[in-house]
Amino acid sequence: MLKLIPLFPLLGFLVNGLWYALIQSRPGAKKAGSTVTGGLASLAILGSFIVSVKVFLQLRGMPEASRVIEETLFSWIQVGDLNVPMTLRVDVLSTLFTMVISGVGFLIHVYSIGYMSHDETPGKFFTYLNLFCFAMLMLVMGANLPILFLGWEGVGLCSYLLIGYWYTDDEKASAGKKAFIVNRIGDLGFLLGMFLIFTTFQTLDFVEIRAAFSNSPTGVLPAGVTFETLSAIGLLLFVGCMGKSAQIPLYVWLPDAMAGPTPVSALIHAATMVTSGIYLVARLNFLYSLAPTASVVVAGVGAFTAFMAATIAITQRDIKKVLAYSTVSQLGYMFLACGVGGYVAGVFHVITHAFFKALMFLGAGSVIHGMHEEQDIMKMGGLRSKMPQTFLVFLIGWLAISGLPPFSGFFSKDEILWLSFASMKGSKVLWAMGAMTAVMTAFYMSRLFFLTFMGKPRTHEAEHAHESPFVMTGPLWVLAILSAIGGFMGIPPVISEVFGAHDINWLAHWLNPVVPHHVELNPGTTHAMEWALMGLSVLGALVGIFVAKGLYRDLAKAESLKQKFAGVHNILTNKWYVDALYDAVIVRPLVNFSKFLWRGFDVLVIDGFVNGLGRLSAWTGNAARVMQTGSVQTYAIMALLGLLITVGYLVYGLA
Amino acid sequence: MSLPPVEPWVVLAFSAAIFFVGLFGLLVRRNLLIILMSIELMLNAVNLTYVTFSHQLSSMAGQMSVFFIITVAAAESAVGLGLVIALYRTLKTVDTDEITLLKD
Numbered sequence: 001m002l003k004l005i006p007l008f009p010l011l012g013f014l015v016n017g018l019w020y021a022l023i024q025s026r027p028g029a030k031k032a033g034s035t036v037t038g039g040l041a042s043l044a045i046l047g048s049f050i051v052s053v054k055v056f057l058q059l060r061g062m063p064e065a066s067r068v069i070e071e072t073l074f075s076w077i078q079v080g081d082l083n084v085p086m087t088l089r090v091d092v093l094s095t096l097f098t099m100v101i102s103g104v105g106f107l108i109h110v111y112s113i114g115y116m117s118h119d120e121t122p123g124k125f126f127t128y129l130n131l132f133c134f135a136m137l138m139l140v141m142g143a144n145l146p147i148l149f150l151g152w153e154g155v156g157l158c159s160y161l162l163i164g165y166w167y168t169d170d171e172k173a174s175a176g177k178k179a180f181i182v183n184r185i186g187d188l189g190f191l192l193g194m195f196l197i198f199t200t201f202q203t204l205d206f207v208e209i210r211a212a213f214s215n216s217p218t219g220v221l222p223a224g225v226t227f228e229t230l231s232a233i234g235l236l237l238f239v240g241c242m243g244k245s246a247q248i249p250l251y252v253w254l255p256d257a258m259a260g261p262t263p264v265s266a267l268i269h270a271a272t273m274v275t276s277g278i279y280l281v282a283r284l285n286f287l288y289s290l291a292p293t294a295s296v297v298v299a300g301v302g303a304f305t306a307f308m309a310a311t312i313a314i315t316q317r318d319i320k321k322v323l324a325y326s327t328v329s330q331l332g333y334m335f336l337a338c339g340v341g342g343y344v345a346g347v348f349h350v351i352t353h354a355f356f357k358a359l360m361f362l363g364a365g366s367v368i369h370g371m372h373e374e375q376d377i378m379k380m381g382g383l384r385s386k387m388p389q390t391f392l393v394f395l396i397g398w399l400a401i402s403g404l405p406p407f408s409g410f411f412s413k414d415e416i417l418w419l420s421f422a423s424m425k426g427s428k429v430l431w432a433m434g435a436m437t438a439v440m441t442a443f444y445m446s447r448l449f450f451l452t453f454m455g456k457p458r459t460h461e462a463e464h465a466h467e468s469p470f471v472m473t474g475p476l477w478v479l480a481i482l483s484a485i486g487g488f489m490g491i492p493p494v495i496s497e498v499f500g501a502h503d504i505n506w507l508a509h510w511l512n513p514v515v516p517h518h519v520e521l522n523p524g525t526t527h528a529m530e531w532a533l534m535g536l537s538v539l540g541a542l543v544g545i546f547v548a549k550g551l552y553r554d555l556a557k558a559e560s561l562k563q564k565f566a567g568v569h570n571i572l573t574n575k576w577y578v579d580a581l582y583d584a585v586i587v588r589p590l591v592n593f594s595k596f597l598w599r600g601f602d603v604l605v606i607d608g609f610v611n612g613l614g615r616l617s618a619w620t621g622n623a624a625r626v627m628q629t630g631s632v633q634t635y636a637i638m639a640l641l642g643l644l645i646t647v648g649y650l651v652y653g654l655a
Numbered sequence: 656m657s658l659p660p661v662e663p664w665v666v667l668a669f670s671a672a673i674f675f676v677g678l679f680g681l682l683v684r685r686n687l688l689i690i691l692m693s694i695e696l697m698l699n700a701v702n703l704t705y706v707t708f709s710h711q712l713s714s715m716a717g718q719m720s721v722f723f724i725i726t727v728a729a730a731e732s733a734v735g736l737g738l739v740i741a742l743y744r745t746l747k748t749v750d751t752d753e754i755t756l757l758k759d
Contacts, residue, residue, distance in 0.1 A: 196740025559711075632751050633682055640678075 001055065002071040002088045003096055006049045006137040012044025012130035020123035021355035034122035038113035044234030045109050045133055049102035056095045065513075067092050068207075070143065073423060089207070093514050095142040096347065098280060103135050104271045106559045111362050112263040114471035115369060125165060125261070127392050132158035136272050140279060145194045146203040148280070152190065152244065155273045156183045172259035178564035179253040186243015186250055193236030200229055213286050214621050220290065230287055232610060234294025237280060238301075245277030246581055247335060249307045251328050256319040262365030265320060270327050272353040278334045282515050286342040295425055299339020303420070306332030308576065310440040314447070315572040319364045322448050326401070327357055329437060332357050336434060338425040343421035344508050344517040348490045349416060351507075352408035355486045358398040359479035363394040364414050367452060368474055370465040377448060382457040383585065384390035387471045388463040393480040398449045398481040402442040403541045409562060413438060414534050418492070421533060424520040431533075438537050450552040466638050494530045507561040529569040543560035674700035687742065687749040698728050724735045744755045 016037055024031050059067045070089045078082040090098065109129060116122045116190065135154025142148040156179075164176025194204065201209050201222070212222040241247065246254035258271050268274070281288055281298065288295055306329045313325035332354050337346035368375055370387050384391045400407035402646070415439065421431035457463040467473070490507040503509075508517035551558045562569050576582070627638075679694030702721045709717030712736055743749050 069656075322749055628758055630755030632754070640682075 002069060002090055002141065003073060004051045005055070005090075005102070005141065006088075007135050008044040008047035009133040009137065011129045012041050013127055013134055016040055016123055016130060017127040020121070024121075024123050026307050031121055031471050032123050033538060034113050034116045034119065036107060037123045037126045038116065041310060042106060042109040042113065042587060044100055044130055044416070045106040048133070048137065049106050050101070052095070052098040052102045055090055056099055059090070059092065059095055065412075066067065070247055082198070082204075084146045084204060085143060086147065087143035087205075088141045088147075090141055091514050092447070093347070094140045094277075096351065096510075098137060099270050100351055101133065101136050101140065101456050104354050104358050104479070105136075105267060108271075108358065108362065110266040111266075111365070111472050112261075112513050114469050115263055115365055116261065119261075123407055125162075128158055128161045128165070129264075129267070132162070132268060132273070136276070139276055143207070144203075145197065146204055149190065149194065150418075152240070152276065153420070154278065155268070156244070159183075159273055160267050163257045163262055165264070166644040169259075175259040179257050182250050182253040183243045186240045189236045189239025189243075189290055189314045191240075193233050193240065196229070196233050196236060200225055202206075208284055209284075213290075221336065227290065227292070230291040231293040234284075234288050234291040235297060237295060238277075238298055241277030241280055241335070242301070243465040244330050244537065245274050245335070246305075247277070248308065249578075251305060251309065252582060253577075254328055255321055255324040258318070258324050262320065262361060262368060265579065266358045266361030268361040269324065270357040274331055274351045275334070276355065278331070278350050279337060281335070281338045282343045282347050285338070285515055288338065289341060292425075295339050295341070298335050299337075299420070299430055301314065302332045302335025302339055303335075303430045303437075304332070305329070306336060306437045307433045307440075310444065311572055312587070313444040314440060316444075317378055317567060319367065319448065319452065320361070320375055322377070322444060323357070325366055326360075326441065327353075327443065329441065330357065330401075333413065333434065333437070335418055338414040338431060338618055340419050340423040341432065341519045342416060342423065342513050343515045344490075345412065345419055347511065348507055349412040350465050351489070352412040352483070352486045354401070355479055356368065356397045356407075356409055356483040359393060359397040359476060360401065362476055362479065362588050363390055366390045366468040366476065367394075367465075369468050369472070372460075373508040376463050377451040379459040380452045380457075380465075381459075381460050382462060383451070383465055385452045386457075386462075387453075387467045388552065389430050389467055390584060391474070392477065393476040395451065396480040396484050398445050400481070400487075401445050403438055403537060403543060406484075406487065406539065408480050408483050408485070408487035410538070411490050411492070414492065415492055417537055418530055418533055419519055422519075422521045422525040422529070423524055426522075435537060435540060439540040439544045442541040443548045446545045447550030447552050448574070450549060455553065490583065493532075494527050494534075495585045497527075501551050660661035663707055663711055667704060670700040672709070673697075673703070685751050687739045687751060687754075690733060690751070691739065694735075695728065696726060706735060 016398045019032070019100070023029060055069060068089060068091045072088060073086040074090065075083070109126070112125070114127065116125055119125060132155060132588070135151045135158060137151070139148055139151025139155060142151060156526045158234040160176045160180040162176075163179050164173045167173045167176070167462070176200060191598060197209065198204055201212050212225075216222045220231075222260060239457065241495075242250040246401060258265055259268075262647045288298065309328035309332060313322050313329065316322045316325060333352070334528075337343070337349060367380065367387065367390060370390070371380065398408065400409040403410045405411075415435045417431060420426045420434050421428065457465075490505055493503045493505060496504045505517070511517060517559065551561065571577070627634075677693040677698075677700060678697030680696065682691055684690055684693065702724055705717040705721050705724075709715065709721075739749060742754065746754060748754065
């Protein structure tokens with residue numbers, strides 16, 4: 001049954017793809033509309049969602065210790081010691097991911113039917129979208145690293161194709177290329193990490209790697225494996241995660257990836273693909289928890305990314321760019337959680353973030369659709385009355401990401417903040433960065449919200465914005481409900497104790513023991529502290545919201561503040577000059593070096609040698625032409641001379 | 656009455672003279688017919704040398720060769736003359752200075 005999950009999108013991809021490639025793309029052929037192609041693609045994803053839920057129910061019916069379903073399709077690679085079967089395995093961790101991917105994916109597919117209704121080639125769009133879902137499902141269902149890598153590269157390819165979907169626009173096409181190239185850098189790390197795992201453990205299968213740990217003679221490390229090796233593996237794989245999950249220093253592609261259609265941003269660049277790095281770390285949590293160096297790096301990079309991306313998001317004017325930096329920031333949170341040992345919290349935030357960020361992206365898409373492709377929030381305003389449905393769902397998303405109880409974002413974010421403070425691997429610095437990020441998150445999201453929906457319309461388009469059709473608002477409502485209640489799957493014990501003294505954190509129990517929920521806490525941490533921090537972060541969120549409200553109700557105030565802090569504002573609008581730095585340090589030297597290779601080496605040396613050979617033979621030919629007079633007598637003299645020389649040589653030369 | 660025997664060096668000198676006359680003609684004359692005749696001269700000079708040595712060495716092999724050469728020379732001059740006539744018909748000339756087809 002497992003193979004049905006990726007099979008449906010694969011079929012959808014093949015049908016839509018062949019239909020488009022063989023029939024619709026012929027010159028003069030009529031393109032199929034988004035209803036038919038999108039309906040087909042949505043049905044495919046719905047199929048895999050239904051199967052995912054069935055698999056989940058089946059797992060739930062199994063005894064806790066053996067909740068795994070495995071299916072080997074065929075032997076994929078078999079070379080020497082390396083044996084990679086095409087095995088799909090769904091355990092408690094991957095079942096959550098398959099449901100989120102196919103569930104949120106289905107909603108986004110349905111939404112796209114409305115969003116892409118004016119597009120010229122919806123057939124192509126849904127082909128890519130289905131292929132993406134196939135690759136993403138393979139990524140989370142693969143039983144070993146090569147299959148995961150297959151999915152990893154597959155989603156990267158689809159991301160590239162979909163970012164550059166409107167490829168006639170040069171900027172969008174190069175945004176796609178940027179995403180692809182930056183991800184390639186990360187993939188190198190992933191590959192090296194995979195090689196190191198193979199040489200260390202002689203296997204690439206997750207269960208077998210894990211078995212090496214549980215069968216270890218010392219009880220901690222497998223025979224012949226050192227902490228340094230584990231850290232190296234962890235760091236190399238994390239380089240891959242930096243690329244795919246947009247962490248410093250490889251996050252630069254994600255904001256540019258907003259060039260793609262908005263449903264793509266929601267599905268790939270918020271809900272699913274970018275979280276595959278967290279999936280990988282959570283999957284290998286047994287390895288990371290024994291690799292302290294790697295954990296510190298993961299936590300540090302995560303916290304710093306969360307902080308820095310949040311600062312950039314404050315000044316962005318493009319509605320999708322704000323959300324993009326917010327996504328980078330939230331991904332940083334997830335890695336912060338994994339780095340301090342809270343793998344469950346990381347996965348929890350992946351799920352709630354998938355709900356509310358997909359909701360906000362789709363809401364933004366609805367706004368963009370209603371505003372006729374306008375993305376600048378300064379040109380919006382007062383959309384509350386024009387788009388009441390979008391307004392309401394966005395409100396829920398806003399409250400969820402700001403971290404106000406009882407919306408989903410509160411629970412997951414608060415658990416991360418608590419662990420970053422209380423865990424043995426955590427520290428006050430990490431917590432402080434996380435808490436400041438939380439305040440900024442509430443601030444920039446409120447800014448976005450107030451500028452878009454409240455106040456008075458600031459442009460003609462905003463005055464005449466129209467609500468989106470039901471096919472778009474329907475999925476929004478489902479996601480809004482999920483964003484509102486999604487947090488209840490992971491209620492921390494400290495809260496549930498108040499109501500019944502019973503640990504009802506469903507997610508933590510479900511994921512145990514694949515992802516252990518027990519985190520080693522600092523001695524002396526108390527529930528009172530947890531309550532205090534929780535109150536502090538809610539307070540921080542409220543402060544962020546009210547400051548934003550005060551500032552952006554009256555734009556003149558915001559403007560004067562901007563003047564006052566022009567220097568800081570400048571740095572932030574220019575995104576800390578990171579892109580400029582990369583351009584100066586990496587891109588331009590590389591381009592110049594390539595130009596040197598082109599003009600200096602290729603043209604001069606390679607071409608010079610080849611052309612020189614040609615010129616040499618032409619020159620000798622020309623020189624020898626002089627002898628070819630065409631006169632018989634000259635030839636006769638030549639023959640005579642030749643004869644004389646030969647005879648002379650034979651008579652005198654040999655003596 | 657019998658003539659005194661001819662010394663071999665006289666004959667050899669004579670044939671060498673003929674050979675170089677032929678060679679000279681081959682190299683300097685511009686008329687194809689003359690060139691053909693020069694080649695005949697050279698051939699016959701060689702024939703004479705053959706016969707001389709054959710007589711001196713009391714071997715018939717040299718004289719046998721001469722018969723072959725005479726036959727082949729006859730065929731050769733027939734072919735050569737045919738070529739000259741064909742050339743003349745196409746180019747209206749037998750002057751080798753004007754026949755430089757190989758150059759172009």
